[in-house]
Amino acid sequence: MTDYLTAVMAMLGPAQNRFADPVAWDRLHADLGIRLPRDYRVLVDAYGPIQLNGHLYLLHPATERWNLGKEIRSDVQTWSEVPWDELDLEADEDPRRFFDELSFGTPDGLWPVASTDRGETIFLAFGAHAAKFLVKYDETWTEYRMGFAEWLYRYLIGENMTGPNSAAFYPGPVQMQSLPMSADERPKLSYGPDRGM
Numbered sequence: 001m002t003d004y005l006t007a008v009m010a011m012l013g014p015a016q017n018r019f020a021d022p023v024a025w026d027r028l029h030a031d032l033g034i035r036l037p038r039d040y041r042v043l044v045d046a047y048g049p050i051q052l053n054g055h056l057y058l059l060h061p062a063t064e065r066w067n068l069g070k071e072i073r074s075d076v077q078t079w080s081e082v083p084w085d086e087l088d089l090e091a092d093e094d095p096r097r098f099f100d101e102l103s104f105g106t107p108d109g110l111w112p113v114a115s116t117d118r119g120e121t122i123f124l125a126f127g128a129h130a131a132k133f134l135v136k137y138d139e140t141w142t143e144y145r146m147g148f149a150e151w152l153y154r155y156l157i158g159e160n161m162t163g164p165n166s167a168a169f170y171p172g173p174v175q176m177q178s179l180p181m182s183a184d185e186r187p188k189l190s191y192g193p194d195r196g197m
Contacts, residue, residue: 004149005039011156011174013192015046018178024062028069034107036124039149044068049179051187053170055116056155057179066179068113075112075121076105095134095141098125110134113148120162122151137163157197171197 009015025045029035048058049066059068080103084096095110096102103109107126114122120137133144133151142163144151155161158169173191180187 002150002153004147004153005042008043008149008153008156009046011153011192011195012047012052012176016178017046019048019060019062020045021062024060028061031069032072032105032111034111034126036111036113037148039147040113040124043149043152047176051117051177051179053156053168053175054177055118055120055168056152057115057117059114063181065181072112073105075115079104079110079112090139092141093139095136098134098141098143116162118162118168120166122162124148135162137166140164 025036025041044058044060048060048068049063051057057066059066059071061068084094084102087094091097099108101108105111110123110125112121113124118137120135123134123136125132125134133146133148135142135144140163144161146154151161155168156174158167160166162168173194176190176192178188178190
């Protein structure tokens with residue numbers, strides 16, 4: 001069986017751990033009332049805040065800019081205000097089909113944990129036995145029953161991980177852009193090791 005956390009980190013290269021801070025995660029978990037999955041925390045600590053392959057953003061809870069907690073709270077509020085019952089939705093446009101009762105920012109609800117500049121939002125949903133992810137792209141919601149490391153691995157190798165026909169494969173090393181921590185700082189571009197792709 002593939003160890004997806006190790007596989008993703010092999011694609012991204014040595015962990016930078018620029019902002020790794022267990023206290024920041026403890027504060028975030030206390031504030032949200034949930035614990036984000038270990039593989040997600042390890043990857044965010046190792047590389048975040050970062051943009052991968054020009055699209056996917058992973059934010060961090062220990063930074064003032066690109067702050068994961070602020071983004072989650074803002075997105076939860078926005079998504080909670082959507083009048084789902086008033087919308088005329090096709091089946092694949094309606095996230096309620098995955099839940100008895102749809103909610104955002106609750107222990108049994110959806111938590112926005114990553115996004116892209118293509119309009120995709122990646123939501124964590126806690127299931128009865130394991131976490132799963134729902135991805136909203138365009139008007140479609142797609143479910144992925146796997147851990148975050150596996151989802152990210154499959155995303156980076158070009159599988160359809162944000163819905164049907166959504167693959168964004170970039171051959172060669174993964175492009176990593178560290179996000180600036182001040183208005184004067186410029187993004188820093190680097191690449192992971194050769195993947196043989």
